[in-house]
Amino acid sequence: MIDMTEAFDAAEREMWRGRAEAYAGSFGRLCAHTVPALLDAAGVTSGTCVLDVGTGTGTAALAALERGAEAVAVDAEPDMVVTARGRGVAAEVAVLPELRYGDGEFDAVVANFALNHVGRPRAALAELRRVLRPGGRLAVTLWSARRGAGQELLGRAVQAAGAVPPADLPRLDPAEDFTRTPEGVAALLAEAGFGGVRAEELEWDHRATPDAWWSGAAGGIATIGRVVTAQTPQTVARIRREYDRLAAGLTAEDGLLRLPHVAILAHGTA
Numbered sequence: 001m002i003d004m005t006e007a008f009d010a011a012e013r014e015m016w017r018g019r020a021e022a023y024a025g026s027f028g029r030l031c032a033h034t035v036p037a038l039l040d041a042a043g044v045t046s047g048t049c050v051l052d053v054g055t056g057t058g059t060a061a062l063a064a065l066e067r068g069a070e071a072v073a074v075d076a077e078p079d080m081v082v083t084a085r086g087r088g089v090a091a092e093v094a095v096l097p098e099l100r101y102g103d104g105e106f107d108a109v110v111a112n113f114a115l116n117h118v119g120r121p122r123a124a125l126a127e128l129r130r131v132l133r134p135g136g137r138l139a140v141t142l143w144s145a146r147r148g149a150g151q152e153l154l155g156r157a158v159q160a161a162g163a164v165p166p167a168d169l170p171r172l173d174p175a176e177d178f179t180r181t182p183e184g185v186a187a188l189l190a191e192a193g194f195g196g197v198r199a200e201e202l203e204w205d206h207r208a209t210p211d212a213w214w215s216g217a218a219g220g221i222a223t224i225g226r227v228v229t230a231q232t233p234q235t236v237a238r239i240r241r242e243y244d245r246l247a248a249g250l251t252a253e254d255g256l257l258r259l260p261h262v263a264i265l266a267h268g269t270a
Contacts, residue, residue, distance in 0.1 A: 004173040005119035011170035020083040026216030041267035042108040042139035049107045054114025058084030097123035104133040111140045125192035132270035139267040145180035150259025157243035166230040185266040194268030206259040
Protein backbone atom coordinates (compact mmCIF):
# COMPACT_ATOMS: atom_id res chain seq x y z
CA MET A 1 0.00 0.00 0.00
CA ILE A 2 1.41 3.41 -1.01
CA ASP A 3 1.98 5.76 1.91
CA MET A 4 0.93 9.41 2.04
CA THR A 5 4.38 10.77 1.21
CA GLU A 6 4.79 8.49 -1.80
CA ALA A 7 1.31 9.43 -2.97
CA PHE A 8 2.16 13.14 -2.66
CA ASP A 9 5.35 12.78 -4.66
CA ALA A 10 3.62 10.65 -7.32
CA ALA A 11 0.82 13.19 -7.67
CA GLU A 12 3.33 16.03 -8.00
CA ARG A 13 5.18 14.18 -10.77
CA GLU A 14 1.91 13.57 -12.62
CA MET A 15 0.80 17.17 -12.13
CA TRP A 16 3.87 18.61 -13.86
CA ARG A 17 4.44 15.95 -16.52
CA GLY A 18 4.85 17.48 -19.98
CA ARG A 19 3.78 20.96 -18.89
CA ALA A 20 6.97 22.99 -19.29
CA GLU A 21 5.55 25.09 -22.14
CA ALA A 22 2.31 25.86 -20.30
CA TYR A 23 4.27 26.75 -17.16
CA ALA A 24 6.70 29.03 -19.00
CA GLY A 25 3.84 31.01 -20.53
CA SER A 26 1.97 31.57 -17.29
CA PHE A 27 3.11 30.83 -13.73
CA GLY A 28 6.77 30.68 -14.76
CA ARG A 29 6.70 34.43 -15.34
CA LEU A 30 5.25 34.92 -11.88
CA CYS A 31 7.91 32.79 -10.18
CA ALA A 32 10.72 34.60 -11.98
CA HIS A 33 10.04 37.71 -9.90
CA THR A 34 11.81 36.38 -6.80
CA VAL A 35 14.96 35.18 -8.58
CA PRO A 36 17.14 38.30 -8.05
CA ALA A 37 16.39 38.36 -4.31
CA LEU A 38 16.93 34.59 -4.12
CA LEU A 39 20.38 34.82 -5.70
CA ASP A 40 21.32 37.80 -3.53
CA ALA A 41 20.34 35.86 -0.40
CA ALA A 42 22.50 32.92 -1.50
CA GLY A 43 25.46 35.20 -2.18
CA VAL A 44 25.63 34.25 -5.85
CA THR A 45 28.25 36.34 -7.65
CA SER A 46 30.94 35.82 -10.27
CA GLY A 47 32.73 32.53 -9.68
CA THR A 48 30.16 31.09 -7.27
CA CYS A 49 29.51 27.37 -7.82
CA VAL A 50 25.73 27.14 -7.49
CA LEU A 51 23.11 24.41 -7.73
CA ASP A 52 19.59 25.40 -8.78
CA VAL A 53 17.17 22.80 -7.40
CA GLY A 54 13.73 22.51 -9.00
CA THR A 55 14.94 24.72 -11.81
CA GLY A 56 11.75 24.48 -13.88
CA THR A 57 12.55 26.10 -17.20
CA GLY A 58 15.96 27.24 -15.89
CA THR A 59 15.24 30.84 -14.93
CA ALA A 60 17.28 31.00 -11.71
CA ALA A 61 20.21 29.08 -13.20
CA LEU A 62 20.30 31.42 -16.21
CA ALA A 63 20.26 34.46 -13.93
CA ALA A 64 23.16 32.95 -11.96
CA LEU A 65 25.11 32.39 -15.19
CA GLU A 66 24.49 36.02 -16.13
CA ARG A 67 26.17 37.00 -12.84
CA GLY A 68 29.25 35.01 -13.85
CA ALA A 69 28.51 32.06 -11.57
CA GLU A 70 29.14 28.42 -12.43
CA ALA A 71 25.61 27.01 -12.36
CA VAL A 72 24.11 23.57 -12.75
CA ALA A 73 20.47 22.65 -12.25
CA VAL A 74 18.15 19.76 -11.48
CA ASP A 75 14.44 19.17 -11.78
CA ALA A 76 12.21 16.15 -11.22
CA GLU A 77 10.30 16.68 -14.48
CA PRO A 78 12.13 15.63 -17.67
CA ASP A 79 10.19 18.11 -19.81
CA MET A 80 11.44 20.97 -17.62
CA VAL A 81 15.00 19.69 -17.92
CA VAL A 82 14.77 19.56 -21.72
CA THR A 83 13.44 23.13 -21.78
CA ALA A 84 16.17 24.38 -19.41
CA ARG A 85 18.84 22.69 -21.53
CA GLY A 86 17.40 24.37 -24.61
CA ARG A 87 18.03 27.71 -22.89
CA GLY A 88 21.68 26.87 -22.25
CA VAL A 89 21.46 25.48 -18.70
CA ALA A 90 23.42 22.39 -17.66
CA ALA A 91 20.39 20.58 -16.24
CA GLU A 92 19.58 16.99 -15.36
CA VAL A 93 16.75 14.99 -13.84
CA ALA A 94 16.92 14.46 -10.08
CA VAL A 95 14.24 13.85 -7.47
CA LEU A 96 14.73 15.14 -3.93
CA PRO A 97 15.84 14.01 -1.42
CA GLU A 98 18.48 12.25 -3.51
CA LEU A 99 21.19 14.10 -5.42
CA ARG A 100 24.18 12.52 -7.12
CA TYR A 101 26.59 15.28 -6.09
CA GLY A 102 29.35 14.85 -3.53
CA ASP A 103 29.49 16.32 -0.05
CA GLY A 104 30.36 20.02 0.02
CA GLU A 105 30.39 20.38 -3.77
CA PHE A 106 28.64 23.77 -4.00
CA ASP A 107 29.16 27.28 -2.66
CA ALA A 108 25.43 28.00 -2.90
CA VAL A 109 22.15 26.18 -3.42
CA VAL A 110 18.93 27.89 -4.48
CA ALA A 111 15.42 26.46 -4.66
CA ASN A 112 12.81 28.79 -6.14
CA PHE A 113 9.33 27.53 -5.19
CA ALA A 114 10.59 23.93 -5.07
CA LEU A 115 10.36 23.00 -1.39
CA ASN A 116 6.55 23.04 -1.49
CA HIS A 117 6.58 20.31 -4.16
CA VAL A 118 8.41 17.57 -2.21
CA GLY A 119 6.84 15.05 0.13
CA ARG A 120 9.78 15.08 2.56
CA PRO A 121 10.87 18.72 2.96
CA ARG A 122 13.11 18.03 5.97
CA ALA A 123 14.97 15.25 4.20
CA ALA A 124 15.25 17.49 1.14
CA LEU A 125 16.83 20.27 3.20
CA ALA A 126 19.24 17.82 4.80
CA GLU A 127 20.35 16.75 1.32
CA LEU A 128 20.80 20.35 0.21
CA ARG A 129 22.93 21.01 3.29
CA ARG A 130 25.03 17.93 2.49
CA VAL A 131 26.03 19.18 -0.96
CA LEU A 132 26.96 22.63 0.39
CA ARG A 133 30.51 23.34 1.49
CA PRO A 134 30.94 24.50 5.11
CA GLY A 135 29.89 28.15 5.09
CA GLY A 136 27.97 27.72 1.85
CA ARG A 137 24.60 29.40 1.59
CA LEU A 138 21.11 28.07 0.92
CA ALA A 139 18.22 30.28 -0.22
CA VAL A 140 14.66 29.10 -0.81
CA THR A 141 11.35 30.66 -1.72
CA LEU A 142 7.86 29.28 -1.24
CA TRP A 143 4.34 30.63 -1.05
CA SER A 144 3.23 32.18 2.21
CA ALA A 145 0.14 31.24 4.18
CA ARG A 146 -0.75 34.94 3.90
CA ARG A 147 -2.05 35.12 0.38
CA GLY A 148 -2.47 38.12 -1.86
CA ALA A 149 -5.62 38.86 -3.83
CA GLY A 150 -3.90 37.73 -7.01
CA GLN A 151 -3.25 34.31 -5.53
CA GLU A 152 -6.93 33.94 -4.66
CA LEU A 153 -8.39 34.90 -8.05
CA LEU A 154 -8.47 31.49 -9.72
CA GLY A 155 -9.56 29.72 -6.53
CA ARG A 156 -12.40 32.18 -6.07
CA ALA A 157 -13.55 31.54 -9.63
CA VAL A 158 -13.55 27.78 -9.02
CA GLN A 159 -15.55 28.22 -5.85
CA ALA A 160 -18.03 30.64 -7.44
CA ALA A 161 -18.61 28.16 -10.26
CA GLY A 162 -19.44 25.41 -7.79
CA ALA A 163 -16.63 23.17 -9.05
CA VAL A 164 -15.69 20.20 -6.86
CA PRO A 165 -11.94 19.54 -6.45
CA PRO A 166 -10.85 16.01 -7.39
CA ALA A 167 -10.18 13.59 -4.56
CA ASP A 168 -6.62 12.83 -5.70
CA LEU A 169 -5.09 16.27 -5.12
CA PRO A 170 -1.59 16.08 -3.55
CA ARG A 171 -1.81 16.24 0.23
CA LEU A 172 1.32 16.52 2.33
CA ASP A 173 1.55 14.16 5.28
CA PRO A 174 0.74 16.28 8.38
CA ALA A 175 3.88 14.88 10.01
CA GLU A 176 5.94 16.45 7.19
CA ASP A 177 4.11 19.78 7.09
CA PHE A 178 5.34 23.08 8.50
CA THR A 179 3.97 26.55 9.13
CA ARG A 180 4.06 28.68 5.99
CA THR A 181 5.18 31.87 7.72
CA PRO A 182 8.65 33.45 7.88
CA GLU A 183 9.00 32.14 11.43
CA GLY A 184 7.85 28.65 10.44
CA VAL A 185 10.18 28.39 7.45
CA ALA A 186 13.11 29.78 9.46
CA ALA A 187 12.50 27.11 12.09
CA LEU A 188 12.43 24.44 9.38
CA LEU A 189 15.85 25.52 8.07
CA ALA A 190 17.27 25.71 11.58
CA GLU A 191 15.95 22.21 12.29
CA ALA A 192 17.81 20.99 9.20
CA GLY A 193 21.08 22.32 10.65
CA PHE A 194 21.44 25.68 8.91
CA GLY A 195 22.87 28.58 10.89
CA GLY A 196 22.27 32.31 10.70
CA VAL A 197 18.79 31.68 9.33
CA ARG A 198 16.72 34.63 8.19
CA ALA A 199 13.27 34.70 6.58
CA GLU A 200 11.03 37.44 5.28
CA GLU A 201 7.98 37.99 3.13
CA LEU A 202 8.22 39.35 -0.38
CA GLU A 203 5.21 41.18 -1.82
CA TRP A 204 4.68 42.23 -5.42
CA ASP A 205 2.00 42.77 -8.06
CA HIS A 206 2.28 40.32 -10.94
CA ARG A 207 1.11 41.77 -14.25
CA ALA A 208 -0.45 39.59 -16.93
CA THR A 209 -3.23 39.65 -19.47
CA PRO A 210 -6.40 37.87 -18.35
CA ASP A 211 -5.89 35.21 -21.02
CA ALA A 212 -2.27 34.56 -20.04
CA TRP A 213 -3.14 34.15 -16.36
CA TRP A 214 -6.05 31.85 -17.20
CA SER A 215 -3.81 29.75 -19.47
CA GLY A 216 -1.87 28.36 -16.50
CA ALA A 217 -4.94 26.86 -14.90
CA ALA A 218 -6.38 25.77 -18.25
CA GLY A 219 -3.07 24.08 -19.02
CA GLY A 220 -3.19 22.05 -15.81
CA ILE A 221 -0.43 23.94 -14.02
CA ALA A 222 -0.14 23.49 -10.23
CA THR A 223 -2.94 22.43 -7.92
CA ILE A 224 -5.40 24.97 -9.31
CA GLY A 225 -4.74 23.63 -12.81
CA ARG A 226 -5.42 20.11 -11.68
CA VAL A 227 -8.73 21.26 -10.20
CA VAL A 228 -9.79 23.08 -13.38
CA THR A 229 -8.81 20.33 -15.82
CA ALA A 230 -10.62 17.69 -13.76
CA GLN A 231 -13.98 19.37 -14.48
CA THR A 232 -16.45 18.76 -17.28
CA PRO A 233 -16.29 21.16 -20.25
CA GLN A 234 -19.48 22.80 -19.03
CA THR A 235 -18.01 23.43 -15.59
CA VAL A 236 -14.75 24.73 -17.06
CA ALA A 237 -16.79 27.21 -19.11
CA ARG A 238 -18.61 28.26 -15.95
CA ILE A 239 -15.29 28.74 -14.12
CA ARG A 240 -14.03 30.89 -16.98
CA ARG A 241 -17.11 33.10 -16.83
CA GLU A 242 -16.65 33.59 -13.08
CA TYR A 243 -12.95 34.22 -13.62
CA ASP A 244 -13.67 36.95 -16.17
CA ARG A 245 -16.18 38.56 -13.79
CA LEU A 246 -13.78 38.54 -10.84
CA ALA A 247 -10.77 39.53 -12.92
CA ALA A 248 -12.49 42.76 -13.91
CA GLY A 249 -11.95 44.01 -10.36
CA LEU A 250 -8.18 43.43 -10.66
CA THR A 251 -7.72 44.87 -14.16
CA ALA A 252 -5.78 48.12 -14.47
CA GLU A 253 -6.32 50.86 -17.03
CA ASP A 254 -3.73 49.31 -19.35
CA GLY A 255 -5.84 46.14 -19.59
CA LEU A 256 -3.42 44.02 -17.57
CA LEU A 257 -4.31 42.26 -14.36
CA ARG A 258 -2.67 43.56 -11.22
CA LEU A 259 -2.24 40.42 -9.10
CA PRO A 260 -0.83 40.90 -5.56
CA HIS A 261 1.26 37.93 -4.37
CA VAL A 262 3.07 37.09 -1.13
CA ALA A 263 6.01 34.69 -0.88
CA ILE A 264 8.60 33.76 1.74
CA LEU A 265 12.34 34.07 1.15
CA ALA A 266 14.49 32.18 3.65
CA HIS A 267 18.23 31.64 3.74
CA GLY A 268 20.89 30.17 5.97
CA THR A 269 24.46 28.88 6.10
CA ALA A 270 25.68 25.27 6.12
